[in-house]
Amino acid sequence: MRRTIARFCIGLLVIPSAVVLAGRTAAATVTASSVALPAPVVDAPLARASGEATAIFAGGCFWGIEAVFEHVRGVKSATSGYTGGRTPSPNYQQIGTGSTGHAEAVSIVYDPSRVTYGQLLRIFFSVAHDPTQLNRQGPDVGTQYRSAIFYANDDQKKIAGAYIDQITKGRFFSRPIVTQLAELKKFHVAEDYHQEYAALHPNDLYIRIHDAPKVEQLKRNFKQFYAERR
Numbered sequence: 001m002r003r004t005i006a007r008f009c010i011g012l013l014v015i016p017s018a019v020v021l022a023g024r025t026a027a028a029t030v031t032a033s034s035v036a037l038p039a040p041v042v043d044a045p046l047a048r049a050s051g052e053a054t055a056i057f058a059g060g061c062f063w064g065i066e067a068v069f070e071h072v073r074g075v076k077s078a079t080s081g082y083t084g085g086r087t088p089s090p091n092y093q094q095i096g097t098g099s100t101g102h103a104e105a106v107s108i109v110y111d112p113s114r115v116t117y118g119q120l121l122r123i124f125f126s127v128a129h130d131p132t133q134l135n136r137q138g139p140d141v142g143t144q145y146r147s148a149i150f151y152a153n154d155d156q157k158k159i160a161g162a163y164i165d166q167i168t169k170g171r172f173f174s175r176p177i178v179t180q181l182a183e184l185k186k187f188h189v190a191e192d193y194h195q196e197y198a199a200l201h202p203n204d205l206y207i208r209i210h211d212a213p214k215v216e217q218l219k220r221n222f223k224q225f226y227a228e229r230r
Helices: 062-069 092-096 117-128 154-169 205-221
Strands: 007-009 012-014 053-059 075-083 103-110 147-151 180-183
Touching: 053 062, 053 117, 062 075, 062 103, 062 117, 062 205, 103 147, 117 154, 117 205, 147 154, 154 180
Parallel strands: 147 180
Antiparallel strands: 007 012, 053 103, 053 147, 075 103
């Protein structure tokens, strides 16, 4: 049975269904940043043999981040969850209060012989979210929607830090980049009904307005990385 989920947005409940978006119009839409960013100068080389590595990114509602990376060549899975906070076992209702310190995030398992960590960062900053919005993405407001990279090791920290520095110095954005770079402590997998939400509910207005355009931008601007969903 289909489950409709409420999102907390600027103190209003925004229901991603075919009924209403709390009076919002397309003018209030947040899509991806739509900035053509360069390849990272500092990056890990492609691995010689196939394997698995994990990247964890946060940038607004995790439905959209997950939807983008499910379409990236070399990505094996994208899982929505929570990280970066204090609550030991957070749930969606707790996250919605903004009091847990956790961010909605996505754990991306990828094959480092097919796509590099730096290339994933390029997509994250180019089409998955807007890194200049502090503690929000469009209508979704709160620290749980912050832009963040949670690094698992020193290599990821080095590559992510170097890329933020690279695109900051390149002045690709009209506003400062506010992306948090933080060490990964523990990733908590979100409830089942959040997983693959965009793919399972393509006609929800929230998905159509906020998330589907990001996937289209990936397909249009990064054809070399785009793959049809498995």
